[in-house]
Amino acid sequence: MSKLRLGFVGVGGMGQMAHLSNYAVLTNECEVVALAEPRPQLAKLVADRYGIPKVFHDHKELLEKADVDAVVAAQPYRRHSILIPDILRKCIPVFTEKPLCLTVEAGEKLVALGEQSGTLHMVGYHKRSDPAMEYAKNVISEWKASGELGRMRLVRVTMPPGDWVGGADKPLDSGEKCLPLDWEPYSNEFGEAANKMYDGFVNYYIHQVNAIRFLLGEPYAVSFVEKSQVLMVGQSSSGVCVSLEMSPYRTTVDWQETLLIGFEKGFVRIELPAPLVRQRPGRVIVMRDDGKSAPTTLEPTLPMRSAMRSQAINFIAAVRKERPAPCIAKEALEDLKVARDYIRFLFPSR
């Protein structure tokens, strides 16, 4: 099969550390043939380091002049609604970081544009691609289908902030400042304080908001938010309780995110590593106690592959239509709706 020709739009921090460093080694599957970056010295440093033949000033020039099958656009999410429509209108499959964008309203427009043009927009919820999450998802789907472990009761995520870089190499840095840019404006629904809190929430805890739906396999809605902002509770469409515990404590040299999926007669527990960790998956522990045979606890050995590397493999496969993308824009829009409801609970008078 011929290699996928990729264009990179922006090679800032995440562009290099999370994405380019992973696509660059998938040499049987893809080739990074072009990059666009308005900071010329940074563009040259990165193109030289990774052997990228074509360099353009910005995404518009790349879209006009480069011959690419897909684009990886690692951009701040408040830039998505400004920049991504140009890529979707060209019908080029695109990967962006999470969240989909800032507001629900702008997200609806992005989803509509992608659907009208029939173009894939995969959103970078990398945790879905972690081998531990993939393993857990399979176990959960089997248990749900067979009913052998009873009903699903709980999805609980505990998210103490920590060292998210996890030892990854620093990105190349030319010292050039980013150009002044346009940003997606805050929502009219909220005042300044609510908007700032919403922005912080969609920047950070949106990962866990998304992971909860992934593990449930169905939608859920927020039913309670504790005023300290440590606890958000919700319920899924079939009645499963969900809880998200935010910053119960923090760590400085570790990442201790855990996810517990409880069934009546067993559980699946996942521990995830730092987002930028290199070539290490999370851990999964599966406990079964059906009351008939002796209870068992299993910890499978997983491939030594990071979530970000797996995510790159998954994007290439989705562009080739070999399997669905782990998360597309339409589902990522649901995360923004959960985030909006979370803020509505905290600011009833907005």
Ligand SMILES: NC(=O)c1ccc[n+]([C@@H]2O[C@H](COP(=O)([O-])OP(=O)(O)OC[C@H]3O[C@@H](n4cnc5c(N)ncnc54)[C@H](O)[C@@H]3O)[C@@H](O)[C@H]2O)c1
């Ligand atoms: N998945 C995670 O765990 C995780 C962790 C941290 C951050 N993020 C996400 O990453 C995003 C920030 O990404 P980043 O740190 O790479 O941002 P960045 O600002 O470092 O990089 C963006 C780059 O795009 C360039 N650029 C600007 N306009 C452009 C244009 N028109 N065409 C081409 N390039 C252009 C900028 O010069 C810059 O170099 C945030 O939205 C955040 O949510 C995700």
